[in-house]
Each structure stands twice: as C-alpha cells, then as structure tokens.
Amino acid sequence: MVSNTAAKLTLKAENVSVYYGPTLAVREVYLDIPRNQIVALVGPSGCGKSTILRCFNRLNDLIPGARVEGQIHFDGRDICDPRVDPVELRRRVGMVFQKPNPFPKSIYENIAFGARINGYQGDMDELIERSLKGAALWDEVKDKLKESGLSLSGGQQQRLCIARAIAIEPEVILMDEPCSALDPISTHKIEELMHDLKKRYTLVIVTHNMQQASRVSDRTAFFNAKETAQGGKLGYLVEYDSTQRIFSDPKEETTRDYVSGRFG
Numbered sequence: 001m002v003s004n005t006a007a008k009l010t011l012k013a014e015n016v017s018v019y020y021g022p023t024l025a026v027r028e029v030y031l032d033i034p035r036n037q038i039v040a041l042v043g044p045s046g047c048g049k050s051t052i053l054r055c056f057n058r059l060n061d062l063i064p065g066a067r068v069e070g071q072i073h074f075d076g077r078d079i080c081d082p083r084v085d086p087v088e089l090r091r092r093v094g095m096v097f098q099k100p101n102p103f104p105k106s107i108y109e110n111i112a113f114g115a116r117i118n119g120y121q122g123d124m125d126e127l128i129e130r131s132l133k134g135a136a137l138w139d140e141v142k143d144k145l146k147e148s149g150l151s152l153s154g155g156q157q158q159r160l161c162i163a164r165a166i167a168i169e170p171e172v173i174l175m176d177e178p179c180s181a182l183d184p185i186s187t188h189k190i191e192e193l194m195h196d197l198k199k200r201y202t203l204v205i206v207t208h209n210m211q212q213a214s215r216v217s218d219r220t221a222f223f224n225a226k227e228t229a230q231g232g233k234l235g236y237l238v239e240y241d242s243t244q245r246i247f248s249d250p251k252e253e254t255t256r257d258y259v260s261g262r263f264g
C-alpha cells in the first residue's frame with residue numbers, strides 16, 4: 001500500500017550525483033517534490049540547480065558526456081532506468097527555459113505543433129484556446145492567432161511557451177529561471193500564473209531572485225558549491241524545507257546568509 005506521504009509526492013530524487021565527463025558537478029542530492037506544490041531551487045552560480053532540474057526530465061541525456069547516478073522516482077518508476085522512454089517522460093514532465101523560445105511559427109502553430117506530434121486527436125481550436133487561457137495569454141492574442149509567435153513581447157512569448165508546455169498535458173512543469181529575461185510587470189504576470197498553475201500541475205523552478213522564491217514557492221532547496229582541488233566547483237544541497245522556514249529560520253548559517261543577500 002502506498003503511504004499518504006508517498007501518494008502526495010510527484011518526484012523523488014535519491015542520492016543523485018551528476019558528472020560532466022570525468023568531473024563531478026553536483027553530489028548526493030535528496031529531494032522530494034510534493035504534488036501540486038511549487039519547489040524553488042536556489043543558490044549561487046554553478047552550484048548545480050539547472051543540472052538537477054534537467055535530471056527530472058532527463059534533459060542531461062542530450063549533453064554529451066553527462067552522466068547521472070542515483071535514482072529519480074516518478075510515478076513508481078526510476079526514470080534514470082534506460083528502459084524509460086525519455087520522449088514520453090518529457091511529455092509528462094515539461095520544461096520552460098530562461099529565454100523565451102517560441103518556434104518561428106504562428107501563435108496557433110506554436111501550440112498545435114507539439115500537440116500534433118504527441119498524437120492529439122481532439123478539437124485543435126479548443127485546445128489552443130484552453131492552453132492560451134491556462135497561460136493567461138488568450139485575451140491578448142485571441143484576435144491574432146495567425147501572427148508569428150516572435151511578434152509578441154518577451155513576457156507574452158514566455159507565456160506562449162507555458163501554453164505550449166501545458167497543451168500536451170504534463171503533470172510537472174520545470175522552469176529554469178523563467179523570468180530572468182523579463183521586465184517586472186511580465187515577471188509579476190508569470191508569478192501570478194504560477195500560483196494558478198499549481199492547482200493542476202507540480203512546478204519546480206530555478207530562480208536567482210530570492211523575493212520570487214519567497215513569493216511563489218511552497219518549498220525551497222538551497223544549494224551551495226565548494227571549490228575543488230582542480231579549481232572547479234562541486235555543488236551540493238545544503239538544506240531543503242518549507243519556504244517559510246528557509247527564509248525565516250533556516251537550520252544552516254550559510255542558508256540564512258544567502259537568502260538574506262549576504263553572499264552569492
């Protein structure tokens with residue numbers, strides 16, 4: 001029988017270490033990602049946040065020489081198992097990147113394209129409308145669906161990428177610094193959208209913005225890195241707890257210093 005706690009978990013990283021070639025980049029990470037929550041990964045540059053994020057949908061597979069050790073449980077399976085189909089995994093665990101990256105196609109096609117590839121057979125117009133509404137973009141684009149996705153503002157493009165991600169009905173959405181290329185108003189819109197999205201999805205976000213982490217996330221993982229003898233950096237997870245605890249009463253002094261802006 002699955003325990004209550006396990007039933008509420010979406011993803012669970014167990015003793016995950018990632019190498020790039022011979023170099024260990026981040027070591028021995030344990031992280032539980034609860035369903036319908038937002039988890040923020042924070043920490044100074046090079047501590048391995050993006051590397052860990054990419055483990056959750058096996059995007060590191062696409063980096064030559066990258067190797068992941070340990071286990072990541074998703075829906076009762078270890079997704080690091082080579083028998084798991086990474087394409088199907090990425091349908092269920094979608095990704096939104098730092099720089100908005102719409103396809104050079106119409107707004108409509110930006111969403112229809114992925115849906116078709118994933119075998120969507122329903123009413124495409126209805127899917128486009130539902131996805132754009134889900135990404136809080138419909139009202140702004142409903143009269144120009146045939147225009148290029150690239151004609152939109154940066155913030156609108158990022159919401160188009162979110163619409164594209166949710167059109168294929170993932171369970172988890174990974175976001176790697178989704179607002180770092182956006183102005184404060186667009187950032188605010190995306191943050192509001194995240195609150196809305198977590199009713200249906202589980203979100204894991206990497207952010208350098210401590211205020212953003214404290215505003216949007218339920219749980220925060222603080223990573224740090226130490227210098228290695230070879231002059232590189234080795235990332236590790238310092239502390240993972242409710243966001244409220246990490247920002248008000250963390251266990252570790254380095255966490256307190258980082259979230260209050262004293263280093264990094």
Ligand SMILES: Nc1ncnc2c1ncn2[C@@H]1O[C@H](COP(=O)(O)OP(=O)(O)OP(=O)(O)O)[C@@H](O)[C@H]1O
Binds near residue numbers: 025044
């Ligand atoms: N494709 C790659 N090839 C080789 N090394 C890499 C690659 N991607 C990341 N690394 C190394 O892995 C370590 C962790 O990088 P990562 O980008 O995950 O950190 P991060 O915390 O997300 O950093 P930032 O906040 O600057 O984006 C760094 O030392 C980085 O140089």
